[in-house]
Structure formats: C-alpha cells, structure tokens
Amino acid sequence: MALTEEQESRVIEMAWEDRTPFEAIERLYGLPEKDVIKLMRKNLKQKTFKNWRERVSGRKTKHASLRPDGVDRGYCPSQYKFKGANK
Numbered sequence: 003m004a005l006t007e008e009q010e011s012r013v014i015e016m017a018w019e020d021r022t023p024f025e026a027i028e029r030l031y032g033l034p035e036k037d038v039i040k041l042m043r044k045n046l047k048q049k050t051f052k053n054w055r056e057r058v059s060g061r062k063t064k065h066a067s068l069r070p071d072g073v074d075r076g077y078c079p080s081q082y083k084f085k086g087a088n089k
Contacts, residue, residue, distance in 0.1 A: 005031065005033075009031060010041065010045070012031075013027055013031055013033060013038060013041060014041065014042065014045055014046075016030075017038050017041075017042055017054075017058075018054065020057075020058075024038060039055070042054060042055075
C-alpha cells in the first residue's frame with residue numbers, strides 16, 4: 003500500500019508515541035510492524051532510528067499482546083479534553 007506524505011507523517015508520529023501499539027497502525031494504515039520499522043529507518047537519522055528501536059523493542063505499550071487484559075486504548079480518557087469542557 004502506497005501512503006501519501008501526510009499518511010507517512012502520521013504513521014511516524016504514531017510509531018514515535020510510546021502508547022500507540024503497532025497493531026493500531028496496522029489496523030489504520032495496513033502496515034505491519036516490520037513495514038513501520040522500514041518506514042522509520044528510511045525517514046529518521048541513523049542515531050535517532052537506533053534510539054527509537056531500543057526504546058520500543060519489547061515495550062509493553064507498543065504491542066497489544068503484551069498489554070494487560072482490558073487495556074484497549076492508547077491514552078488516558080482525560081488526556082484529550084476539549085477546551086471549555088470544565089465550564
């Protein structure tokens with residue numbers, strides 16, 4: 003699947019986020035983990051890519067199968083509050 007520049011940017015952003023699992027990226031963009039890794043390698047500087055790989059390798063939040071049962075979201079429910087919601 004060929005991604006637009008905007009989609010590639012969003013995939014990189016999602017891959018960079020610690021709490022977004024690779025399965026979510028695959029579900030939304032059809033890219034399995036190995037293709038996300040290739041995309042990151044192509045678009046990041048070598049040292050940045052190496053640091054990213056070390057950070058996400060085996061990380062529980064990056065793999066849905068390693069998450070505790072019942073955790074099916076990537077963020078806290080209060081993380082994305084609309085402005086003015088507390089009025």
